[in-house]
Amino acid sequence: MARIVMKFGGTSVADLDRIRNVARHVKREVDAGHEVAVVVSAMAGKTNELVNWVQQMPKVAGASASFYDAREYDAIVASGEQVTSGLLAIALQSMGVDARSWQGWQIPVKTDNAHAAARIVDIDGSELIRRFEIGQVAVVAGFQGVGPDNRLATLGRGGSDTSAVAIAAAVKADRCDIYTDVDGVYTTDPRIEPKARRMKKIAFEEMLEMASLGAKVLQVRSVELAMVHKVRTFVRSSFEDPDAPGMGDLLNPPGTLICDEEEIVEQEVVTGIAYAKDEAQISLRRLADRPGVSAAIFGPLADAHINVDMIVQNISEDGSRTDMTFTVPSSDAEKALAVLAGQKELVGYDVVQSESGLAKVSVIGIGMRSHAGVAASAFKALAEKSINIKAITTSEIKISILIDGAYAELAVRTLHSVYGLDKT
Amino acid sequence: MARIVMKFGGTSVADLDRIRNVARHVKREVDAGHEVAVVVSAMAGKTNELVNWVQQMPKVAGASASFYDAREYDAIVASGEQVTSGLLAIALQSMGVDARSWQGWQIPVKTDNAHAAARIVDIDGSELIRRFEIGQVAVVAGFQGVGPDNRLATLGRGGSDTSAVAIAAAVKADRCDIYTDVDGVYTTDPRIEPKARRMKKIAFEEMLEMASLGAKVLQVRSVELAMVHKVRTFVRSSFEDPDAPGMGDLLNPPGTLICDEEEIVEQEVVTGIAYAKDEAQISLRRLADRPGVSAAIFGPLADAHINVDMIVQNISEDGSRTDMTFTVPSSDAEKALAVLAGQKELVGYDVVQSESGLAKVSVIGIGMRSHAGVAASAFKALAEKSINIKAITTSEIKISILIDGAYAELAVRTLHSVYGLDKT
Numbered sequence: 001m002a003r004i005v006m007k008f009g010g011t012s013v014a015d016l017d018r019i020r021n022v023a024r025h026v027k028r029e030v031d032a033g034h035e036v037a038v039v040v041s042a043m044a045g046k047t048n049e050l051v052n053w054v055q056q057m058p059k060v061a062g063a064s065a066s067f068y069d070a071r072e073y074d075a076i077v078a079s080g081e082q083v084t085s086g087l088l089a090i091a092l093q094s095m096g097v098d099a100r101s102w103q104g105w106q107i108p109v110k111t112d113n114a115h116a117a118a119r120i121v122d123i124d125g126s127e128l129i130r131r132f133e134i135g136q137v138a139v140v141a142g143f144q145g146v147g148p149d150n151r152l153a154t155l156g157r158g159g160s161d162t163s164a165v166a167i168a169a170a171v172k173a174d175r176c177d178i179y180t181d182v183d184g185v186y187t188t189d190p191r192i193e194p195k196a197r198r199m200k201k202i203a204f205e206e207m208l209e210m211a212s213l214g215a216k217v218l219q220v221r222s223v224e225l226a227m228v229h230k231v232r233t234f235v236r237s238s239f240e241d242p243d244a245p246g247m248g249d250l251l252n253p254p255g256t257l258i259c260d261e262e263e264i265v266e267q268e269v270v271t272g273i274a275y276a277k278d279e280a281q282i283s284l285r286r287l288a289d290r291p292g293v294s295a296a297i298f299g300p301l302a303d304a305h306i307n308v309d310m311i312v313q314n315i316s317e318d319g320s321r322t323d324m325t326f327t328v329p330s331s332d333a334e335k336a337l338a339v340l341a342g343q344k345e346l347v348g349y350d351v352v353q354s355e356s357g358l359a360k361v362s363v364i365g366i367g368m369r370s371h372a373g374v375a376a377s378a379f380k381a382l383a384e385k386s387i388n389i390k391a392i393t394t395s396e397i398k399i400s401i402l403i404d405g406a407y408a409e410l411a412v413r414t415l416h417s418v419y420g421l422d423k424t
Numbered sequence: 425m426a427r428i429v430m431k432f433g434g435t436s437v438a439d440l441d442r443i444r445n446v447a448r449h450v451k452r453e454v455d456a457g458h459e460v461a462v463v464v465s466a467m468a469g470k471t472n473e474l475v476n477w478v479q480q481m482p483k484v485a486g487a488s489a490s491f492y493d494a495r496e497y498d499a500i501v502a503s504g505e506q507v508t509s510g511l512l513a514i515a516l517q518s519m520g521v522d523a524r525s526w527q528g529w530q531i532p533v534k535t536d537n538a539h540a541a542a543r544i545v546d547i548d549g550s551e552l553i554r555r556f557e558i559g560q561v562a563v564v565a566g567f568q569g570v571g572p573d574n575r576l577a578t579l580g581r582g583g584s585d586t587s588a589v590a591i592a593a594a595v596k597a598d599r600c601d602i603y604t605d606v607d608g609v610y611t612t613d614p615r616i617e618p619k620a621r622r623m624k625k626i627a628f629e630e631m632l633e634m635a636s637l638g639a640k641v642l643q644v645r646s647v648e649l650a651m652v653h654k655v656r657t658f659v660r661s662s663f664e665d666p667d668a669p670g671m672g673d674l675l676n677p678p679g680t681l682i683c684d685e686e687e688i689v690e691q692e693v694v695t696g697i698a699y700a701k702d703e704a705q706i707s708l709r710r711l712a713d714r715p716g717v718s719a720a721i722f723g724p725l726a727d728a729h730i731n732v733d734m735i736v737q738n739i740s741e742d743g744s745r746t747d748m749t750f751t752v753p754s755s756d757a758e759k760a761l762a763v764l765a766g767q768k769e770l771v772g773y774d775v776v777q778s779e780s781g782l783a784k785v786s787v788i789g790i791g792m793r794s795h796a797g798v799a800a801s802a803f804k805a806l807a808e809k810s811i812n813i814k815a816i817t818t819s820e821i822k823i824s825i826l827i828d829g830a831y832a833e834l835a836v837r838t839l840h841s842v843y844g845l846d847k848t
Contacts, residue, residue, distance in 0.1 A: 016480050053511060056440050058518045068514050075525050076510035079503035086500035088475060090492050094482045105529070107575060150530060222548050 002174040002250055003132065007142065007164030010044035011181045012238035013084050023091035024242035026137060030097050032248050035132035037171060039142040039164040040088055042080025047157075050077045070115035071151050071177040074144070078104070078152045081141035081160070089139045099137040104152065109163065111153040118153035120145060120162065121220075126171035132171070140167060152349030161222035169229035176231050177253070178218060179238035184256035185210065185217050187421040192409045195422035202271055203261035209364045209398045210274050210282035218258075226258060233258040244375065261366050269367035269374060270419035275412050277405055278332035279309070279358040282289040282326055282389060284340070286350035289322040296346045297324065300339050306332045310360065310393045310400060321350075325391055327402060330356045358390065362400040363415055364413070374419075375399050381418040387411055426598040426674055427459040427556065431566065431588030434468035435605045436662035437508050448666035449603065450561060454521050456672050459556035461595060463566040463588040464512055466504025468494035471581075474501045494539035495575050498568070502528070502576045505565035513563045515603050523561040526552070528576065533569030533587070535577040542577035543645075544569055544586065548595035556595070564591060576811070585646035593653035601677070602642060603662035608680035609634065609641050611845040612697040617837045618844035626695055627685035633788045633822045634698050642682075650682060657682040685790055693791035693798060694843035699836050701829055703733065703782040704757035705814060706750055708764070710774035713746040720770045721748065724763050730756045734784065734817045734824060745774075749815055751826060754780045782814065783832035786824040787839055798843075799823050805842040811835055 008022050022040075029036050041047075054068050054076055085101035092099035104111075107127065111118035123145075128138045132400055142160030147153040155162050161178060168176035184198040184367065185207065202210070204227035211220045217235055226233045234256025240247065246254055261267065287293055294313075301308055311326040328336050333356055368374045375392075380397060382389060387410065391402040403411055416422055430453065432446050446464075453460050465471075478492050478500055479516050509525035516523035528535075531551065535542035547569075552562045566584030572575040585602060592600035593609055595618035608622040609631065626634070635644045641659055650657045660679025664671065670678055685691065711717055716833055718737075735750040752760050757780055764776055792798045799816075802823060806813060811834065815826040827835055 016477060020482060050507065053440060053507075054514065057511065057514045058444060069517055069524075072510040072513045072517075072525055075527065076507050079506045082503045082506075083474065083477075083500050086496040087481065089496045090478065090481045093493055093496075100493075101496055103499065103576075152527075 001033070001381070003171060004029055005037045005039060005164055005168040005171070005173045005176045006179060007039040007160060007177065007180070008179045008238055009160065010041040010047070010404045012179055013040055013088070013193040014044040016087070018238075019084070019087050020091050021242065022088060022179075022238060024098070025238065025247075026088075026092060027095050027097050028242050028248050030137060032250075036129055037132075037138040037140060037167055037173070038088065039160055039167060040081060040084040041138045041142055041205050043084055046080040046083070047077060050080060063370045071149070074115050074118075074152045074154045078141070078144040078154050080150045081143050085141040092137055094137070097137055098135055099139055100131070101139045104141060104144040105146035105150075105214055106142065109166070111145040111147050111155070113147045113149060113153070115147065115151075115153050117156040118145065118147060120155065120166045123166055123170035123273035125167070125172075128167070128171050155221075158219035159221075161219040162225060165222045165225045165229070165231050167235060168231045168233075169225065173231065175234060175373050177234045177236060177255075178222075178227065179236055180217065181237070181239065182217060182235070183240070183254065184235050185258070185272075186272065188412055188416050192275075192417045193413045193422070197414065197421065199256045199271065199310065201257045201259055201264045203264055203267075203366050204258060205261065205397055206364050206366055207258045209362065209395075210272050222331075223258065230260055232420055242300050242359045267367050268365060269371045270363055270365035270421065271367075272364045273412050273415045273421065274364060275359060275408055277359045277408055278330040279327045279360050279402065279405075280354060280356040281358055281402060282328065282333065283353045284324045284338060284342070284347070284349040285353065286321040287324055288348040289320055294324075296343055297340070300343055301328075301336060304335060304339050306336050306339070310391055310402060312391050312393060326361065327358070327391070357405045358402055359405040359411070360400050360402050361408065361411045361415065362398050363419065364398045365419075366397050368397055368399075377418055378415055382411060385410055385414055387414075425457045425459070427595060428453055429461045429463060429588055429592040429595070429597045429600045430603060431463040431601065432465065432603045432662055433584065433605070434465040435511070436603055437464055438468035440511070442662075443508070443511050444515050445666065446512060446603075446662060447519055447521070449671075450516060450660065451519050451521050452666050452672050454561060456674075461533045461552055461562040461564060461591060461597070462512065462555075463564045463584055463591060464505060464508040465566050465584040465802075467508055470504040470507070471501060473766060478484065482498060484845045493734075495573070498539050498542075498576045502565070502568040502578055505567050509563045509565040515755040516561055516563070517560050520621070521561055522559055523563055524555070528563050528565060528568040529570035529574075530630055531564070533590070535569040535571050535579070537571045537573060537577070539571065539575075539577050541580040542569065542571060544579065544590045547590055547594035552591070552595050559741070565726045579645075582643035583645075585643040586649060589646045589649045589653070589655050589657060592655045592657075593649065597655065599658060600650070601658045601659055601660055601679075604641065605639060605661070605663065606659070606663070607661035608659050609676065609682070610698075611695065612836055612840050613665055613699070616699075616833045617840045617846070621845065622839065623680050623695065625688045627688055627691075627790050628682060629685065629821055630695050630788050631682045633786065633819075634696050654684055665716070691791050692789060693795045694787055694789035694845065695791075696788045697836050697839045697843075697845065698788060699783060699832055701783045701832055702754040703708050703751045703784050703826065703829075704754045704778060705782055705826060706752065706757065706760055706764070707777045708748045708771065708773040709777065710745040711748055712772040713744055717771055718748075720767055724767055725760060726751075728759060728763050730760050730763070734815055734826060736815045736817060751782070751784065751815070781829045782826055783829040783835070784824050784826050785832065785835045785839065787843065788822045789843075790821050792821055792823075801842055802839055806835060807834045809834055809838050811838075
């Protein structure tokens with residue numbers, strides 16, 4: 001017997017038929033004798049509908065954008081998961097499975113006060129555990145909790161993954177199964193490289209890089225949380241027949257296990273290739289090379305909620321002037337340039353150059369730590385395809401390369417092949 | 425300065441434009457210096473959509489109807505008002521009105537455990553009053569509260585009227601304004617009698633009879649509650665221009681005031697004519713006339729959730745056998761006959777006769793208490809139109825007459841005229 005948290009996203013609960021199908025997945029685990037909590041998202045499209053209503057509300061006189069109180073946004077948007085959790089509980093009961101729905105405030109899932117982008121502060125798992133002991137399935141509305149102001153707080157888009165992992169940690173679950181519309185984590189995006197393979201296992205750190213660098217299978221925060229609390233997390237498909245052979249396998253269900261690297265016996269050097277398109281590069285030329293310059297650049301950008309990604313600073317030739325390059329999402333480029341224009345005097349740069357339509361391709365693998373030459377192989381392979389590298393950043397377990405966006409797919413396929421990821 | 429509770433039903437908040445219009449009604453009262461709480465229903469159609477989802481859930485093996493756990497039904501259905509309350513709070517804020525939404529469990533509105541048809545047990549008005557004192561409008565999700573099990577509980581269809589009156593009582597409001605899609609309470613249904621007039625005032629007891637007997641302006645329970653707590657309740661239209669002259673009149677806003685009879689100086693003898701179609705009459709002939717017979721009939725009918733209305737029993741000719749006649753909604757007639765068939769031996773009746781397609785027309789007025797001849801006038805007028813009376817029941821302030829359904833409209837118009845209700 002194991003304790004399992006199962007999470008189903010919006011496409012998995014998009015209509016009543018799919019909710020009934022989800023109930024069959026849950027029943028399978030219950031029938032196998034496991035203790036089960038389920039975390040659900042809103043029915044696909046529901047959250048968008050609710051958000052859209054909020055955004056259509058009138059503008060405050062003089063304001064350029066729609067106004068809304070994030071606390072009201074939360075009360076409105078959290079209703080979507082509330083509905084799904086109730087419907088799934090009913091579907092389970094009708095199959096003879098004892099179940100009840102739980103809203104975030106009932107458990108409670110306590111969050112901070114950052115409405116619309118709240119973080120989970122604490123989950124009291126004791127009542128859920130008591131329900132496990134009487135054989136009852138807890139169906140939890142994901143994406144939400146209750147703030148210190150006793151008002152509903154949502155975790156930001158995709159937050160149901162985070163809810164699931166946090167609940168798994170709180171009840172000390174043996175496993176957290178994230179059911180989604182894909183059947184696992186792939187070595188790269190199969191739409192770009194048909195030879196991409198589904199991984200059996202991937203280490204938390206690798207998955208974190210994959211998620212951060214563009215793989216949209218899981219929300220980044222959920223992976224961070226799983227890593228911190230060592231929650232073994234499976235990514236698997238909700239669209240397979242719930243009763244197909246192997247679906248109820250406790251140790252090796254179909255899908256990809258995200259786990260501690262120690263659990264991965266034969267670690268590949270490189271495990272995956274991620275990419276992000278629509279990046280823009282901004283370069284500040286001939287900056288004053290003195291303490292505080294970086295803060296004067298990136299502080300105001302952060303204040304403007306611009307997400308700066310790669311940052312490259314070269315050593316200056318003469319010790320007095322240097323160049324600084326960084327990337328932002330293309331959609332933020334114009335705003336970033338405006339912020340920088342306002343800082344010109346303080347920063348003391350000479351000229352600003354910018355370029356949009358770039359792509360960032362990343363090679364990820366824990367094995368890099370102990371293997372030399374991984375970066376060199378990438379540079380060589382890209383050079384052979386005449387792909388020009390605009391910037392490079394590296395960490396212990398990944399290499400990110402900025403290139404012209406037109407070459408993104410070619411670069412992904414090239415790197416996927418170079419590291420042998422297309423071989424079984 | 426007054427303290428006002430304003431309630432807006434589903435058609436009044438059916439879309440974003442109407443919600444903005446509701447906000448203008450609220451702003452008008454706030455600008456006039458009043459303390460305001462608003463109670464809202466779900467957007468028109470939303471509750472039906474949610475209920476429909478619940479009803480489409482799978483049947484339990486062997487069950488004839490869809491199964492659902494009323495607690496889950498409540499969690500699902502209550503989400504509709506949650507959304508409206510948040511949207512209205514945002515609309516108010518955007519107009520510069522300080523406002524926040526309140527869900528039933530936050531206030532809290534405490535109910536009993538009768539999920540899906542809960543009754544309000546207690547409302548703690550202290551926090552709402554504290555918000556009045558800082559000039560904040562409370563936007564309350566109607567139709568719901570929280571049960572002793574700490575789960576959402578809904579009050580049954582139309583329950584937002586009851587929420588509004590209960591909150592008005594809890595905060596000791598000067599007035600409870602029920603905004604709806606009609607502009608007041610009429611002497612009878614204007615679709616049947618175009619000469620029907622809007623009443624300026626109607627006594628609680630009369631409104632209770634009107635609501636019970638078919639006038640659908642207000643939920644019966646809300647009127648009971650208003651009567652018990654002496655909440656002065658206005659029925660008025662949400663579709664009029666919020667800033668039209670007189671709309672903000674504190675003492676005489678457009679609409680109908682439901683109030684204590686003592687507040688009505690010139691009480692009419694008859695104030696309104698109500699009707700209900702699709703009634704069925706069931707007669708049991710030659711019953712044993714002994715104690716316990718009524719209980720043997722109506723107990724099982726109540727157990728089968730059949731709503732018995734008029735009951736007429738004649739004195740028996742010889743003291744041993746009697747006839748009993750009662751009415752039920754036509755839709756329940758077949759079920760009622762089946763229940764009676766099962767009781768034949770116990771009740772000891774001879775034959776059962778039944779007739780569907782009847783109508784009940786009722787004459788209502790507190791003045792009847794002190795005026796003789798009211799019933800006689802009705803019988804005479806109906807006889808002149810050759811309308812046959814099938815059964816009669818009376819109370820202190822109403823006379824109900826059962827007739828063939830084909831004559832319902834004619835009877836309503838005839839009685840409306842007999843009591844001079846078409847004269848200003």
